[in-house]
Amino acid sequence: MNRKKMAMVVLAATIAGALGMSGCATPEIPEASSSTQGTSPAETNETQTSPAETSVLLLLNDSLRDQLGNEYSDSWIEGNKLHVAVTTESAATIVTKAGAIPQVVAFDATALEAALQSVSAWQAKLPKDQAAAIHKIISDGRTGTLTLFVAPEQLDAVAQAAAADNPAGEVGLVIKESTGLATPF
Known part of the structure; x- marks a missing residue:
């Protein structure tokens, strides 16, 4: 698959994942703000x-x-x-x-969606290995951030590129290690 086709496939998968996770889905709770991480529902009442x-x-x-x-x-x-x-x-x-x-x-849903689209467009311009290493992008309105889940072998390279390019603008960009691409059941 050539570079443009790969970038389009990755972009389409990223947008599909982001759209599927938008709305009223329960996003991942950032580790720093989660006081109930690792506890059972009974322990948190x-x-x-x-x-x-x-x-x-x-x-x-x-x-x-x-x-x-x-x-x-x-x-x-x-x-x-x-x-x-x-x-x-x-x-x-x-x-x-x-x-x-x-x-x-700080940010409404429209601003977060615009930032997500900007990051997706930026992803398509990255070197092939870095672009393919971004497994998903999730917007989180409660923290006003976008989270990129990146394959471990490209984590540093993508983080450096994001720091240099600031693709999300004013919206915070969190970069986490991915556990892999989502697979259908």
């Missing part, structure tokens, strides 16, 4: 949300996303509650009145 409860929370999320427009950033379900990242205090008030838990953040 959290129980798993039932499918019916999840459906109600997802409908609430859809309603809030429509209502908040550009003030909406991201959402997730944690502790049987919908958490919504928003960019203003007035949006936080709306989220609270709707029965969800607000978190005020």
